[in-house]
Amino acid sequence: MSRTGTQIQIMVGLIFVSIVVMFGYSIWDTSRAETAADEQLHKAGERGAHLFVQNCRTCHGLQGEGLVENAQAFPGVPLNIDSARPESTTELEAIQRRFSATIECGRVGTLMPAWSIDEGGSLTPEQIRQLIVLITENPDNVWEEVVEYGREVDRVGAGVFLAEDFPADATSFPELDASEDDIATIAVGVRYRIEDEFILVTTQEMLDQQAAEEEAAAEEEAAAEEEEGDEEGGDAEEEATPASTPQAPTEGEDVPSAAGDTGEPGPQPTIDDFVIVRGYQGTTAADHAAGTEILNTPPEAPDPTDESSILGATGIPPCGQNPVQPGADDGDDGAAAEVGEDGTVTVAGGDSFFEQTTITGVAPDQELSVTFDNQGALSHNIAFYPSAEAGAEALAATELAIGPIEQSLEFTAPSEPGDYLYNCQAHPADMMGTLVVE
Known part of the structure; x- marks a missing residue:
């Protein structure tokens, strides 16, 4: 073979090797880019999970399932659902736009406030994007991070655990495994959770006071209806909350003490004085084994019957939305x-x-x-x-x-x-x- 022919073969070989190398590099580079994109998506979803725990659990639940999770405790719509994560790119982009508008501007006529920092909320555009990644893409099932991080946030001090079994019918705490300082933080009028059960810490004095207030309110209502000539006034149903499911005191409300009407503060109740309302807010009272942790819960959700809690019921709604029109649907039966x-x-x-x-x-x-x-x-x-x-x-x-x-x-x-x-x-x-x- 001539020298020229050999050179041609070498050049062809080098070109072939170059093509193979370039092709392999393009595949590797594409894979590397996809891996980097997946990592970025996961990080965004993880940050969204932390934002959800800090801001959204009050209404949308411990697992993001809202009223499906517990309609009495969490009035928000479920977000951790398959229909929020469509496979079609077109549908995904459309649903992400809707979630973005809802988180930024809130929803008039609902408890959903505006979260955008431009509308008086606390979230930046990037934080809103991270929440949307969690809700609509759930990379690597990052919703599980909501549950795990939520447990960390809800820990009572360094941790308060049952030192003994806690039967479903028990209404006082068993021995607790925790420091005295952490046990001392357990407070009257506060909702806690043990596994899937919510409990309310109260006292017998508070229960008796609530029962007396309900009885007095019922008597006043019956007297008012009788005075108005209502034949059914004496049979009016009580609208107050039954004593079996007492309401936690609102923030700033005084806890009843033993001081009576003297105005002097009485002794603060201790754990030995506590009465535990089991199966609070629609949960089921259950047996809990020794070693189970007692956790805080998110703040209780706003009352949907309270007009001041409804976006647009008062004031000017954000983002140019129309305010709630009281009575707009009266007489319209559809x-x-x-x-x-x-x-x-x-x-x-x-x-x-x-x-x-x-x-x-x-x-x-x-x-x-x-x-x-x-x-x-x-x-x-x-x-x-x-x-x-x-x-x-x-x-x-x-x-x-x-x-x-x-x-x-x-x-x-x-x-x-x-x-x-x-x-x-x-x-x-x-x-x-x-x-x-x-």
């Missing part, structure tokens, strides 16, 4: 939807309303197929009940999901003619209707 011959019916809804608030043409024991057309930006569902009230377990319900989405539900209508409730379990006071069986 439209009626009639069930077809094949048992199908569609109910549409948006944020805090159903377009159809009555479903007619339903026969007893009829097989129904309901389509819920959810056009809202918040989590909604539709649930049907075996009575006119939501006290019983739902007959059937769709999953809570963020719209726009259509969901189908099949169930058998009640066997007795009558009016039956349906509602959105996330917004039961605003989104409700009547299924008429006839």
Whole structure:
């Protein structure tokens, strides 16, 4: 072979090797970039988890499931749900825009405040982005960090543990394994949690005082109704909270003492004086084994019936949103939807309303197929009940999901003619209707 031919072969070989090296480098570089992007996404989600613990658990729950987790304690819509994490890039971008607007500006007519620092809140645009990564992408299941970090934040001092078993029917603390200083921080009127159970620390004096106040309020109400000539005044139901589920004192409220009416502070109750309300706020009283930790809980959520807690009920709402219009829906019963011959019916809804608030043409024991057309930006569902009230377990319900989405539900209508409730379990006071069986 000539020298020229050899040189050509060497050049071809070098070119081939260069191509292979460049191709391999491009693959490696792409993989490295993807790894770096994944790491950045995880860090953003992790920071979002910490922000959630610090700012959002009061309404949206210890695990981000809000009212699904515990409707009495956490009135916020669930965020840790599959429908908040769509696989489609287009849907993901759309839902991220909606969450961004909601976190920045709040939602008029709800407990959701504006969190953007530009609207008087405490979160920067980057922190809002980190929360959105947690909610909509959940990289490496970082929602678990919410639970773990939450336990750290909720620790009582250096840790307070049960030194003995704590039966479900016990109403006083057993021996505790903790320093005296940490035990001394356990306070009357404060909500704590042991595993999944909430407890309220109170005293017998506080329970007796609350019972007396409820009795006096009931007597005043009955007297007022009797004075107005109301025939049912004497049978008026008490609207106060039952003594079995007392309310924690609000911040700054004095704890009853043994001082009576002298105005002098009495001795502060100690752990031996405490009465423990078990299964507080809809949780279940349970047996807890020695070694289980007693934890704080997030601050209690605002009262949704308190107008001052509702965004837009007073003052000027952020981001140019329209204020709440009191009585705007009075007299508007919504439209009626009639069930077809094949048992199908569609109910549409948006944020805090159903377009159809009555479903007619339903026969007893009829097989129904309901389509819920959810056009809202918040989590909604539709649930049907075996009575006119939501006290019983739902007959059937769709999953809570963020719209726009259509969901189908099949169930058998009640066997007795009558009016039956349906509602959105996330917004039961605003989104409700009547299924008429006839």
